Amino acid sequence: MSAYLPLEGVRVCDFACVWAGQTATMYLADLGADCIKVENPYVWNPATRAAAPVLPAAAAAMIPPWMGGHPDGDPGPRPWNNSPAFIHVIRNKRSFTVDSRRPEGLAIVKSLIAVSDVLAENLARGTLEKLGLDDDAIRAVRPDIVILHLPAYGRTGAYVEGRGYGAHIDGVAGSTILRGYRDSAPETNVQTFAGDFFVGMHGGLAMLAALRHRRRTGQGQTIELAQAECSASMFPQAALDAAWNGRSSGSIGNRSTEGFAPNGVFAARGEDRWLALSCRSDAEWQALVDFLGRPAWATAPGLETAEGRRAAEDAIEAELAAFVAARDRDELFRDLQNAGVTAGPVLSAKDATEDPHAIQSPTWKRLDATEDYPATEFPAPSFKFSRSDVTLRTPPALLGEHNEYVYRELLGISDEEHATLEAGGHITTTYADEILGR
Amino acid sequence: MTADAATPTALDGITVLDLTAHIAGPYATKLLADLGARVIKVERPGGDPIRGFGPWLGDEPGIERSGSHQFLNTNKESIVLDLKSAGGREVLERLLPRADVVVTSYPPAVAERLGLMPDAVREAADVNVLSLTNFGWNGPYRDYALSETVLYAMGGEMYSHGSIGREPLKMGGTASLVQCGAMAAIGALGAVYATEVHGITQRVDVSLFDVQLNSVDRRSSAIMAYRFCGRVNAPPAVAGPSTGAGVVGVFPCADGYVEMTASAGPYWQRFAEMIDRPDFQEPKWSDPAWVRSPEAREEVDIALYPWLAERTRAEVWEAAREAHAILAPLFTATDLYEDPVFRERGLWTEVEHETLGRFPMLGRPYTLSETPWAIRRAAPLLGQDTDAILDEAGYDAAAIAELRRTEAVA
Numbered sequence: 001m002s003a004y005l006p007l008e009g010v011r012v013c014d015f016a017c018v019w020a021g022q023t024a025t026m027y028l029a030d031l032g033a034d035c036i037k038v039e040n041p042y043v044w045n046p047a048t049r050a051a052a053p054v055l056p057a058a059a060a061a062m063i064p065p066w067m068g069g070h071p072d073g074d075p076g077p078r079p080w081n082n083s084p085a086f087i088h089v090i091r092n093k094r095s096f097t098v099d100s101r102r103p104e105g106l107a108i109v110k111s112l113i114a115v116s117d118v119l120a121e122n123l124a125r126g127t128l129e130k131l132g133l134d135d136d137a138i139r140a141v142r143p144d145i146v147i148l149h150l151p152a153y154g155r156t157g158a159y160v161e162g163r164g165y166g167a168h169i170d171g172v173a174g175s176t177i178l179r180g181y182r183d184s185a186p187e188t189n190v191q192t193f194a195g196d197f198f199v200g201m202h203g204g205l206a207m208l209a210a211l212r213h214r215r216r217t218g219q220g221q222t223i224e225l226a227q228a229e230c231s232a233s234m235f236p237q238a239a240l241d242a243a244w245n246g247r248s249s250g251s252i253g254n255r256s257t258e259g260f261a262p263n264g265v266f267a268a269r270g271e272d273r274w275l276a277l278s279c280r281s282d283a284e285w286q287a288l289v290d291f292l293g294r295p296a297w298a299t300a301p302g303l304e305t306a307e308g309r310r311a312a313e314d315a316i317e318a319e320l321a322a323f324v325a326a327r328d329r330d331e332l333f334r335d336l337q338n339a340g341v342t343a344g345p346v347l348s349a350k351d352a353t354e355d356p357h358a359i360q361s362p363t364w365k366r367l368d369a370t371e372d373y374p375a376t377e378f379p380a381p382s383f384k385f386s387r388s389d390v391t392l393r394t395p396p397a398l399l400g401e402h403n404e405y406v407y408r409e410l411l412g413i414s415d416e417e418h419a420t421l422e423a424g425g426h427i428t429t430t431y432a433d434e435i436l437g438r
Numbered sequence: 439m440t441a442d443a444a445t446p447t448a449l450d451g452i453t454v455l456d457l458t459a460h461i462a463g464p465y466a467t468k469l470l471a472d473l474g475a476r477v478i479k480v481e482r483p484g485g486d487p488i489r490g491f492g493p494w495l496g497d498e499p500g501i502e503r504s505g506s507h508q509f510l511n512t513n514k515e516s517i518v519l520d521l522k523s524a525g526g527r528e529v530l531e532r533l534l535p536r537a538d539v540v541v542t543s544y545p546p547a548v549a550e551r552l553g554l555m556p557d558a559v560r561e562a563a564d565v566n567v568l569s570l571t572n573f574g575w576n577g578p579y580r581d582y583a584l585s586e587t588v589l590y591a592m593g594g595e596m597y598s599h600g601s602i603g604r605e606p607l608k609m610g611g612t613a614s615l616v617q618c619g620a621m622a623a624i625g626a627l628g629a630v631y632a633t634e635v636h637g638i639t640q641r642v643d644v645s646l647f648d649v650q651l652n653s654v655d656r657r658s659s660a661i662m663a664y665r666f667c668g669r670v671n672a673p674p675a676v677a678g679p680s681t682g683a684g685v686v687g688v689f690p691c692a693d694g695y696v697e698m699t700a701s702a703g704p705y706w707q708r709f710a711e712m713i714d715r716p717d718f719q720e721p722k723w724s725d726p727a728w729v730r731s732p733e734a735r736e737e738v739d740i741a742l743y744p745w746l747a748e749r750t751r752a753e754v755w756e757a758a759r760e761a762h763a764i765l766a767p768l769f770t771a772t773d774l775y776e777d778p779v780f781r782e783r784g785l786w787t788e789v790e791h792e793t794l795g796r797f798p799m800l801g802r803p804y805t806l807s808e809t810p811w812a813i814r815r816a817a818p819l820l821g822q823d824t825d826a827i828l829d830e831a832g833y834d835a836a837a838i839a840e841l842r843r844t845e846a847v848a
Contacts, residue, residue: 004638006631023653031628065671066595066656069663084663085656157779161759166655168766171697176688177768178610181601186695186768187688188677190599194613197653201620202469206804208627209448209473213809215634217446221808229785230803232774234613240505241493242771243786243798249610249771254587257611258491263587265596265605274606276596278585337582344588346606348597349660350670352651355592357579363648376665379652383625387640388632 003389005032010211013109013116014038014093017048019166019193020227021122021150022089023200028118028207029092030381030390036116036406037095038109039399041425042432045123047165049080049090049399053435065349071373078430081372081398088378092394094402098426100131105426109133111411113141117214118207122150122227125160135222144220146210148203154226166193166227173231174238182253195231202230261309262316265346268329274346275329277320277336285309287340292323353377365392372398400429447474448809452630454478455537455565456514457554459486461586461612462646463543463570464510465619466626471513472802472811478533478827479514482521483848485820486511495797501820502794508817509800512789516818517827518848521552525846532831534563538630541622543570547581556641566629567641570622574645584646586612593650595657597670601677609655617654618646681742682735683726685709688768691746696754698765702729705764712761713745791816821848 007028012035014025029035039045044053051067052059057074069084070076081087099105109131113119119138121128128134135147152169153159170176173195180189206223214220232239237257238249256263256278263278279285282304289298297319302308309316324332329345336343345351352358362384364377380392407413407427421427430436452475456467464479464486471477479486488510489501496503520526534540540559542549549555549569556567556575572589573579587608590596594614600606625642633639652658660671679687684701700709702724710718718741722728746754751767758765767773774780775798787801794816802811824847828838841847 002636004632004636004640006628006635008635027624031624031631064674065663065667065669066598066659069660069667069669069671071666073667073669082666084666085659088658088662153779154783157783159755159759159779161762162755162766163758163762163764164766165699165764168697168699168764171688171695171766171768172774174769174771174774175610175613176697177695177770179599179607181604181607184601185690187679187690188601189688190607190673190677191687191697192595192599192609192655194609194617194655196655198613198617198620201617201624201653202803205469205473205620205624205627206806208624208631210806210809212627212631212634213446213448213450216450219808221806223804223806225804226783226785229780229783229801232785232800233803234609234616235611235771236509236616236800237491237493237505237611238771239774239800240509240798242775243800244495244505245493245497246772247493251610254605254608256585256587258586260585263585265587265591265608267605274591274597276585276588276591276608278587280583280585284583337579340583342583342585342588344582344584344592346591346597347593348670348672349595349657349664350668351597352661353664357573357577358647358651360577361574361645361648363651373666378662379658382621382644382649382652383628384643385625385629385632385640386642387638388628388636390628 003032004387005390006388007031007033007211010034010118011116012036012118012120013113015119015121015123015128017045017122019089019196020199020203021120022048022086023197024148024150024203024207025120026089026091026093027201027204031208032390033118035093036112036402037090037093037397038100038112039095039097040099041097041428041430042099042101042435044431044435049086050075050083053080053431054437055079076372078372078399080431081370087373087396090396091378091392093397094405095397095399096403096406097400097428104421104424106131108411108426110141112406113138113145115410116142116145117211118146118148120148120203120207124163125151144214144218146207146214146220147222148207148225149223150199150203150225150227152226153228155224166196167191169227169231170195172228174235175231178235178238178249178251180251182251194234195227198234199225199227199230255313259306259310261306261313262320264317264320266321266324268324268332269327270329273329275324275332275343276346277341277343280342282306284341291336291339291341367395370395370398398429400427403427445812446809448806449473449475452476452538453536454626455533455540456480458541458543458570460488460543461506461510461615462619462622463541464488465616466570466622467514467541468510468512469620469623470626472813474809477514479511479516479818480530481516481518481820483518483845485518489820495794511817512799512813513815514818515823515827516821517824518821520846523844523846525841525844529828529831529841529847531562534559534565536831537565538633539566539568539626541568541626545581546571546575556643560639560641564639566633566639568622568626568629568644569641570618570644570646572645573647575643586615589646589650590614593647595655595660595671598660598672600673602673602675614650618644618649621649621653681738683729685738685742689746691749691751691754693750695768696746696751696765697768698763700763708761708763712757712763713741715741787813789813789816792819824848
């Protein structure tokens, strides 16, 4: 039986790193592409497989959970195979190791490119060029290839040398200045990375579009996705208000960009329990007023319209805060929703894993334990296809897990060459001693 | 950029029947339209409610002047159909088989009322159907409503976004909804690709809650971390930038703020180079005990804050680029609009609108060398293409007049 995978037979030579790049290629892998991570055991790529190649439990404990929360708090000897930040974005892919800086390694990479349909990269600027793999060199090996570059600020212009991770790129895209409390400066903002996966989605989509064009015409092409430019699309309202009306938006706290009122997050009964609530229409406001038992403050004239409610937003928020504070978060959430009011609990990571709706949804898939992590649920692709087998088909690729597949099956190297490359440290499932500080 | 009709597009020949409204669905189909797909936007009588949201062109409200609409519906055609009328339904049934993919964003209960559940659509026509729903088609929250804020609260990583003891914070704008649209676009094009390769059609379901849980901004990682070790991602113990054991966070400078990360190793070395303090490259700055000490922190503060205060964001960023330090300015939307470098690169474009004239538009998220991203047409006027689409679907002038008379179309 066919799995009807859209990208069956498409191969990706994957130099992607961090979240933006690794998610871009993950979406192609989800759709069935044979996505092969090219990993250099002599180079530690920051924020790609873990925070650091050597990560004692005590050090991991000092890093925020999303980055430092390895299994049982102990990354063990191979942090690169069990990072909570990155392991799950290596699903449905393959991994092989090669030191592409040495001639024999570069030759291997070129022979992989020769049988690839896509090359994706977001390495620090100039890295591929230094290896002798600029676009022309790549095309010399595979003329019809689709190339994806994901520079931070573009491959042209004065910002080409700008370095940054998602948080910094978010700053330029206008994300950071738009969030925070209304009464505090941006300095207290938590570092977030809103653009990373967003960029990955667009990278995935652009490659898919380019592959479709190639399938019909035989023509490859080069995609340039400047992450800051792409991320700006998350904030079209602010962008157009600036362009059209000369207005510069700042943070509005938890109030609504769309003008919904009330719109906020309120403390519920107990410790650290929060409820988000929006009245997206005058009808929802009336439903809320009824739910509250039509108190005098809520039926005051003028509050029937969003405009009127916005003028009284402080007072409305104070009343709602008092109401929510006395009630159970989850009961209130259900009761409000059943009454026709848009509301929801602020779910911590723990809450999310226990949420009764999420648990019964095809959101996660349990994977077997490996030497590096225990059996647990991993994220599955969020597009659910009814006929194509677009799902979490193969577990995250551990470092060098598919060396045999790539070297022998795909590239067909001889036993002799294999032995030489292995002795030369190209073929391995660990990082080189110099990376591990040994 | 603008392009003439002869320029090839990546999605030439693909037709999308777009039954979505508001933000997430229209962003998905906008991405396809901007890559060259033909997108027929079916609007309810009165139009997609997004037309009622600003910002407004010249601060003047109006269903054609909505910035949300103008951004989300570029390159689309508009037909107004009353799907509750027999005439409107008949038109829809004629349009369905002409599409490669039908995209819906009806809440399940509304889809049931309209008879437009994905499987029902697929019974009416052998076509791909992509559905965006809040929580999927089953389960206890199936019929619950979402806003940008509630979506981020439940699905996203709002819980750790804020200061301890204060309410958690949403992101700016309607970022969560836009993100979900981008994910859905991959699903739609994936389905069309499967049709072209395997000759099959199918349904693809995207739940906004699911997208948020499994992606954006540390959320999937925070959930993995909890499963791995029971640690819950929470707001930082101390709000604000840190200068102990590395310089991390948002810092003020002469005309605004910059965000920087100068933790240990090469990042610290580049930071020292940026602020021209070679002594910070001495070995003691690699000693964890020293860098965590109050004395070290004081030394950094004394060096850093005045250095920043004397420089604008542009000057700080230039120094950072020279040293390859990990730093960027916090831009406002105005900064982004006026920035000469992004202008030169083409981030902003202009569209020519039939009644409103020319106005600036946020441009491409990517460039494709052979099949250029382009706005070929501004967002449609309400019902701008109704007659042309009906004509194409085989309605003659009399039939169109009758449909208009009965208000089945507009």
